[in-house]
Amino acid sequence: DTAVSQTPKYLVTQMGNDKSIKCEQNLGHDTMYWYKQDSKKFLKIMFSYNNKELIINETVPNRFSPKSPDKAHLNLHINSLELGDSAVYFCASSQGQGRQFFGPGTRLTVL
Amino acid sequence: SQKIEQNSEALNIQEGKTATLTCNYTNYSPAYLQWYRQDPGRGPVFLLLIRENEKEKRKERLKVTFDTTLKQSLFHITASQPADSATYHCALVGGTASKLTFGTGTRLQVTL
Numbered sequence: 001d002t003a004v005s006q007t008p009k010y011l012v013t014q015m016g017n018d019k020s021i022k023c024e025q026n027l028g029h030d031t032m033y034w035y036k037q038d039s040k041k042f043l044k045i046m047f048s049y050n051n052k053e054l055i056i057n058e059t060v061p062n063r064f065s066p067k068s069p070d071k072a073h074l075n076l077h078i079n080s081l082e083l084g085d086s087a088v089y090f091c092a093s094s095q096g097q098g099r100q101f102f103g104p105g106t107r108l109t110v111l
Numbered sequence: 112s113q114k115i116e117q118n119s120e121a122l123n124i125q126e127g128k129t130a131t132l133t134c135n136y137t138n139y140s141p142a143y144l145q146w147y148r149q150d151p152g153r154g155p156v157f158l159l160l161i162r163e164n165e166k167e168k169r170k171e172r173l174k175v176t177f178d179t180t181l182k183q184s185l186f187h188i189t190a191s192q193p194a195d196s197a198t199y200h201c202a203l204v205g206g207t208a209s210k211l212t213f214g215t216g217t218r219l220q221v222t223l
Contacts, residue, residue: 004154033211040120041198043155043213056210090154097204099145100211102154 003027004103006091012109013081020077021106023091031055032074033100034066035090043090049074081110113138115214117201123220124191132186132217134201141203144177144184145211149198158199159186191221 004025013019025032033056034046047066048056054066063079074091091103118133134144143162147155161168161177161184168175174187188195201214 041149041216041218043200043216045210045212048210092154099157099160102156105154
């Protein structure tokens with residue numbers, strides 16, 4: 001029944017490693033997003049895909065690469081992890097510009 | 112530069128009172144504004160959407176106003192309860208398709 005799911009929920013890794021976070025939505029939405037939430041709870045959009053096409057690409061280091069294999073999935077791959085990448089990453093989906101449905105988040109800790 | 116600011120990081124209120132949260136924006140012409148609630152360890156959950164041509168929207172104990180002249184939205188929770196304690200985010204949609212820009216968030220604590 002979960003509308004937007006993400007895996008893993010927690011990710012602890014060393015600096016310099018490469019990691020991926022997966023997201024899936026079963027709502028039939030055409031648009032998916034990745035957000036980063038810092039320790040002060042500020043949510044910042046990173047990427048948005050509409051029907052597998054990248055439509056928003058904020059000022060994000062190119063170590064971050066999103067991939068959308070189909071409308072229901074949006075994955076985030078991060079290369080050469082840095083301490084400053086530690087945050088909670090949220091996936092979300094919407095139909096057009098409607099309300100957004102968020103996943104439970106992935107807490108990334110870089111040591 | 113564009114900014115979306117919400118009142119103080121934390122708001123403490125007594126049960127039964129009305130909580131009022133503020134969202135002020137500069138250098139935006141939003142098509143509409145949304146409010147989300149976020150509980151610790153969870154993702155934000157949509158509450159209400161108000162369009163630029165609407166002055167007020169209500170849903171149960173929640174009321175949102177939108178003043179495009181003042182560039183401000185107010186979010187009210189009447190008869191607040193401890194279960195209303197959470198972080199509340201306002202977010203604007205404008206500019207690039209579907210881009211939702213969030214405010215700084217306000218943590219509401221309702222005490223007995």
